[in-house]
Amino acid sequence: MSLTLKELFNKIFKILNSKKIENPGLEANMIISHVLKINNEKIFMQNNKKVYKKNLSKIYKIVRQRIQDKPMAYLVGNTYFYSNKFYVNNNVLIPRPESELIVELGCKSIKNTKDPEILDLCCGSGCIGISIYKNLRWKPQIVFSDISAKALKVCKKNLNKFRIKKNSIVIESDLFKKIDRKFNLIVCNPPYIKNADFLNLDNTIRSYEPRSALVSSDNGTNHLKRVIKSSKKRLYDNGVLVVEIGYNQSKEITNFFKKQGFSDIVVSKDLSGIKRAISAKWKK
Ligand SMILES: C[S@@+](CC[C@H](N)C(=O)[O-])C[C@H]1O[C@@H](n2cnc3c(N)ncnc32)[C@H](O)[C@@H]1O
CATH class of the missing domain: 1.10.8 (Helicase, Ruva Protein; domain 3)
Structure with missing residues (x-):
């Protein structure tokens, strides 16, 4: 036939x-x-x-x-993010266009820092850190970290693909538990969806993407708050933390940044007009 x-x-x-x-x-x-x-x-x-x-x-x-309903990206094994094709499988979240905002903000915050040290926390496929690396004039050292060994396997494949293995370190860690150095920039797209919202997501997402990449306790803010709090010890003076947030978390997370003593707190909207990212500076 x-x-x-x-x-x-x-x-x-x-x-x-x-x-x-x-x-x-x-x-x-x-x-x-x-x-x-x-x-x-x-x-x-x-x-x-x-x-x-x-x-x-x-x-x-x-x-x-x-x-x-199986997502196309898992079926063909790749997806585009920041104009580059990333390898993905069902152990990582499929990179979303709205996360490109984190790349923009991250690059902007260190464009004048020579030899910056960067951490992509909750890195999944590595799409955010790799895109930042590719867009910087001075090639940085980047640490990629995730709690999931299976996700880190995907990340390593992408580090090979984009030839940045030499400039990167991969660490399996529950947030900062196994990370004991400082950075000029920390980017993080953590799980931030509350369980009730997860149950209402499209079947394409709910049934196929890793729940642990999406859902966080305390109304979705548990990971975000832990990241903000612990970043203080892991940022150099004037270092910047950029996090992605959920559609309704801007106020609560901005207040938390303030409470923790961060300055220069800026909320940015994605292309759909949703407050999607917060960047903030750590000054001793
Ligand atoms: C929303 S996904 C983001 C993945 C990737 N950065 C992106 O933007 O496509 C969140 C990632 O956080 C990881 N994660 C969940 N809990 C974690 C924890 N306690 N410590 C470190 N990573 C965690 C998940 O395995 C997942 O890869």
């Missing part, structure tokens, strides 16, 4: 469309190009190329998983 690329594309498009997948054309394209290992554009340039049974079965298997 075989189908031409055009027939195959149309068939998958129809299936995905009937299941109300948001971008059926784009996703059909991604699935085919992933399995056949060809460029997206080539699918349309090779309309009559035949696809045979073995590859058809692989493609249909992915389509079946996709219509059961």
Whole structure:
């Protein structure tokens, strides 16, 4: 049995469309190009190329998983963040566009620091720290840390991919427990969703992404507050902490930063206008 690329594309498009997948054309394209290992554009340039049974079965298997809500990034094993393609699997959160704000704020805060020392805490795939590294003129030393050994395996794969293994250290740690040095910049996108909100998330997220990457106790603020409190000992004078926060946490977390003695506290909005990140300076 075989189908031409055009027939195959149309068939998958129809299936995905009937299941109300948001971008059926784009996703059909991604699935085919992933399995056949060809460029997206080539699918349309090779309309009559035949696809045979073995590859058809692989493609249909992915389509079946996709219509059961498995995220595309896990199915094809990668996703784009800050214009770069990161390796991902279901042991890490899929990097979100709103987290690109942390990269912007982090880079801005150390653009004039020579040889900065940086910590990407709760690093997951490593997307934030790696994007900062790639955007700095002076290549920094970056520590990547996460509580999950499986997530750190993914992070290490990305460090290899982007050739920054030499400039990085990977530490498995519950927040700062195994981190005993200071930094000029700490970036952190911790779990910050409260359990009740988690239960209302889309099935694509709830059933497939690691719960431990998303949910935090105390109305979602437990990790954030622990990070802010412990950062004081782990920042050099004038060092900066940048954290991502939930849609309704700006007031509570800003107050907590103040209470802990941070200065220059700035709340930034993401592209949807949601208060999504807070940066603050630590002065002794
Ligand atoms: C929201 S994800 C962020 C991942 C990545 N930085 C990103 O932005 O895509 C949170 C990460 O925190 C990690 N994590 C959860 N609890 C932790 C803890 N107590 N200490 C360190 N990391 C933790 C999870 O394993 C997960 O990788």
